[in-house]
Amino acid sequence: MWLWVIFIIEGDCRASVPFGWLKRKAEWRARKIGFRQIMIEVAREIKREWAKWQKAQTQGDKRDFAAWLAQVGYNANPAEAATWEKNARAIYRLLQAQL
Secondary structure: OHHHHHHHHOOHHHOOOHHHOHHHHHHHHOOOOOHHHHHHHHHHHHHHHHHHHHHHHHOOOOOOHHHHHHHOOOOOOOOOHHHHHHHHHHHHHHHHHHO
């Protein structure tokens, strides 16, 4: 579900690159990489962040995964962390309610 949360809060179909995935922005704009490939890479990144978060939990970190992504992981931009986390939580709840 976090894949879709990130897709939505990073601008969904209006974003200059899906998922805000700037690592491949030039290739996306040049049409050398498709949505599916970016989605796969972001899913892998989320999986890596999940593993890092779980390890941090065993070492006493008290953040939940949304806070982790905003403060340490996927977003990790101090200027945007609070807003990103708030938006992520809202979209997560919205999607969760649809299940």
